[in-house]
Amino acid sequence: MSTLLSVNKLETFRSHLNKTKIGFSNGILENAESFLNQTDFPTTKVEDWKYTRLNKISGIQPSNDTTLDTDVILDYDLGKETFKFIFQNGVLCSSSDANLPEGLTILPLEDCTQEQLASIPYQDNNELFVALNTFYCSSGLYIEVKKNTVVNKTIHIHHIVSGENMVNHVKHFINCGTSSNCNIILTFISGEAKNCMSNVLTNVVVGENAKLNIDKLQLENDGNYGVFNELTEIYANANFTLNTITLGGTLIRNNVHAEIKGQNVECNLNGAYLLKGSAHVDNHTLIEHQVPNCNSNELYKGVMDDKSTGVFNGKVIVHKDAQKTNAFQSNANVLLSKDATINTKPELEIYADDVKCSHGSTTGQLDENAIFYLRARGVSEASARQLLVQAFIEDVLEKIEDENVVNCIHNELSERLGWSFN
Amino acid sequence: MLTIKNLHASINGKEILKGLNLEVKAGEVHAIMGPNGAGKSTLASVLAGKEDYEITEGSVTFDGKDLLDLETEDRAREGLFLAFQYPVEIPGVSNVNFLRTAINEIREYRGEEAISAKDFMALVREKSALVELDSKLATRSVNEGFSGGEKKRNEIFQMAMLEPKLAILDETDSGLDIDALRIVANGVNKLKSPKNATVVITHYQRLLDYIVPDVVHVLYDGKIVKSGPKELALELEEKGYDWIKSEVEAG
Numbered sequence: 001m002s003t004l005l006s007v008n009k010l011e012t013f014r015s016h017l018n019k020t021k022i023g024f025s026n027g028i029l030e031n032a033e034s035f036l037n038q039t040d041f042p043t044t045k046v047e048d049w050k051y052t053r054l055n056k057i058s059g060i061q062p063s064n065d066t067t068l069d070t071d072v073i074l075d076y077d078l079g080k081e082t083f084k085f086i087f088q089n090g091v092l093c094s095s096s097d098a099n100l101p102e103g104l105t106i107l108p109l110e111d112c113t114q115e116q117l118a119s120i121p122y123q124d125n126n127e128l129f130v131a132l133n134t135f136y137c138s139s140g141l142y143i144e145v146k147k148n149t150v151v152n153k154t155i156h157i158h159h160i161v162s163g164e165n166m167v168n169h170v171k172h173f174i175n176c177g178t179s180s181n182c183n184i185i186l187t188f189i190s191g192e193a194k195n196c197m198s199n200v201l202t203n204v205v206v207g208e209n210a211k212l213n214i215d216k217l218q219l220e221n222d223g224n225y226g227v228f229n230e231l232t233e234i235y236a237n238a239n240f241t242l243n244t245i246t247l248g249g250t251l252i253r254n255n256v257h258a259e260i261k262g263q264n265v266e267c268n269l270n271g272a273y274l275l276k277g278s279a280h281v282d283n284h285t286l287i288e289h290q291v292p293n294c295n296s297n298e299l300y301k302g303v304m305d306d307k308s309t310g311v312f313n314g315k316v317i318v319h320k321d322a323q324k325t326n327a328f329q330s331n332a333n334v335l336l337s338k339d340a341t342i343n344t345k346p347e348l349e350i351y352a353d354d355v356k357c358s359h360g361s362t363t364g365q366l367d368e369n370a371i372f373y374l375r376a377r378g379v380s381e382a383s384a385r386q387l388l389v390q391a392f393i394e395d396v397l398e399k400i401e402d403e404n405v406v407n408c409i410h411n412e413l414s415e416r417l418g419w420s421f422n
Numbered sequence: 423m424l425t426i427k428n429l430h431a432s433i434n435g436k437e438i439l440k441g442l443n444l445e446v447k448a449g450e451v452h453a454i455m456g457p458n459g460a461g462k463s464t465l466a467s468v469l470a471g472k473e474d475y476e477i478t479e480g481s482v483t484f485d486g487k488d489l490l491d492l493e494t495e496d497r498a499r500e501g502l503f504l505a506f507q508y509p510v511e512i513p514g515v516s517n518v519n520f521l522r523t524a525i526n527e528i529r530e531y532r533g534e535e536a537i538s539a540k541d542f543m544a545l546v547r548e549k550s551a552l553v554e555l556d557s558k559l560a561t562r563s564v565n566e567g568f569s570g571g572e573k574k575r576n577e578i579f580q581m582a583m584l585e586p587k588l589a590i591l592d593e594t595d596s597g598l599d600i601d602a603l604r605i606v607a608n609g610v611n612k613l614k615s616p617k618n619a620t621v622v623i624t625h626y627q628r629l630l631d632y633i634v635p636d637v638v639h640v641l642y643d644g645k646i647v648k649s650g651p652k653e654l655a656l657e658l659e660e661k662g663y664d665w666i667k668s669e670v671e672a673g
Binding site for chain 2: 367
């Protein structure tokens with residue numbers, strides 16, 4: 001007779017991790033822990049994880065090695081001056097030494113007061129990676145932009161993983177006060193790292209009449225994994241834009257949750273994913289219109305080559321009172337190879353009766369007639385395909401206002417895909 | 423310049439070209455006419471290198487080179503140009519952007535320097551004026567939202583930009599009103615030189631009032647069955663193609 005033992009993978013995974021030293025309140029940590037104690041990694045039977053298997057992440061034996069590889073190039077040059085902060089394996093290892101302007105506070109979470117930590121919203125830890133992020137958080141930034149403050153220089157937060165089997169949990173909090181204005185760039189690279197996992201959670205509050213733009217460049221390499229949560233509350237008359245560009249990673253999951261809590265908000269979520277090899281990138285977005293008279297625009301475009309897989313699940317909920325909502329969502333995909341896959345699911349839930357909403361999803365291949373036409377003019381087949389893919393993805397890239405960011409993306413594309421830009 | 427010998431081509435196992443012969447010399451304008459289904463557009467596609475067609479027999483020599491051995495882009499780089507019957511709309515790819523890519527790849531193939539941005543824009547201005555193409559259209563996405571006439575003018579604009587040795591105009595006149603036809607024909611005539619040649623494929627004689635051919639060929643059932651001076655076009659216009667058919671069938 002054999003005994004069937006149910007092995008809890010999460011328990012094994014957690015046994016290698018160290019509990020956070022950040023001074024979150026006991027209540028929050030207890031919540032997170034009790035949730036973690038009674039759950040496991042979700043399987044593909046769970047709707048939210050239907051197309052993304054987590055066994056690569058659950059199979060990691062997180063390393064206890066806390067020494068940081070000093071050979072790693074820490075910098076990521078955006079080609080302009082920024083307030084720059086660099087995290088290596090979840091440890092803040094470089095801080096912009098420039099004097100921050102008045103009205104801007106940036107602190108590592110380790111140095112935050114209880115009061116500051118308590119101001120972080122979303123303390124609902126009933127989601128696995130949110131709970132893990134809280135309970136095992138190693139560091140992160142507390143960014144506070146005070147009322148009426150216009151931050152003229154971009155804040156650049158760069159994340160590097162190095163080594164093998166390194167798992168990091170980083171939590172940022174970006175709090176934009178009333179009528180403030182701020183641009184933030186998040187970059188993620190994994191260089192030579194192997195089998196590493198990043199769990200980065202960014203809590204965002206966009207206060208009344210504030211404007212916040214976040215450009216997120218995910219430049220992970222094969223063999224590394226990441227789960228990214230951006231949880232945002234947006235208040236009246238505010239403008240929030242999040243551009244997510246993903247160019248690699250064996251398993252990348254983005255969860256974007258935007259709660260629109262005040263009227264006359266504009267919320268823009270844009271994403272581009274250009275994948276090859278065996279990259280797997282999953283974008284889950286949720287926009288909640290809770291009040292009337294707000295606009296949300298969502299444009300995600302993907303190009304999948306080789307055996308790569310894209311997942312898009314975009315949900316827009318228009319609550320009962322959210323009349324006069326304009327919510328537009330579009331997801332378009334191009335498959336460049338027979339072995340590439342896209343799973344796309346746009347969802348719209350409307351409980352109000354006076355709204356304008358649309359959603360759509362397309363998947364196709366490059367137009368062979370267009371390729372022939374371009375070749376008949378003397379353009380090589382490779383250039384013709386590049387021109388078409390570029391044209392396809394350009395809609396998303398042109399939403400990015402920062403030229404330096406666009407240049408960085410072009411450089412990455414020429415390195416990764418051999419594209420040239422003239 | 424172009425020598426086609428006994429060309430046989432089929433698509434999905436169906437033979438369309440059944441032993442076509444044609445000789446075009448530099449400085450000449452040839453017209454190829456024929457009823458629907460004779461193989462006119464197949465000939466244009468085969469010469470441009472469309473992969474849907476299978477060449478089962480015959481040869482095509484272009485300027486001393488085996489044309490059928492070359493990739494589509496290399497045919498263009500050697501100086502062959504096809505003005506499409508149905509120009510393709512390519513959203514997001516700007517006319518000038520792709521033309522600069524094309525010109526530079528052609529120059530690279532020929533071992534020449536890339537064109538400077540300044541010279542390129544001057545060329546765009548000069549050549550778009552030639553076909554009275556609004557310079558705004560030149561910077562827009564390839565053919566996207568263009569009217570039928572604008573699409574055809576854009577084909578001739580591209581031809582002017584690329585300065586081919588041999589241009590094949592596939593039904594460039596179809597669907598054009600008389601003004602557009604005049605503009606397109608003027609463009610073609612201005613580009614004519616003793617060093618290049620033009621093959622005009624058409625269903626209607628009308629175009630040949632504007633682009634005067636040296637030779638008119640009748641393509642029927644996959645072969646050139648009759649060739650003659652420009653007056654042959656008028657005869658075809660007047661009498662239709664039935665007499666050709668009965669002539670061929672009578673052997």
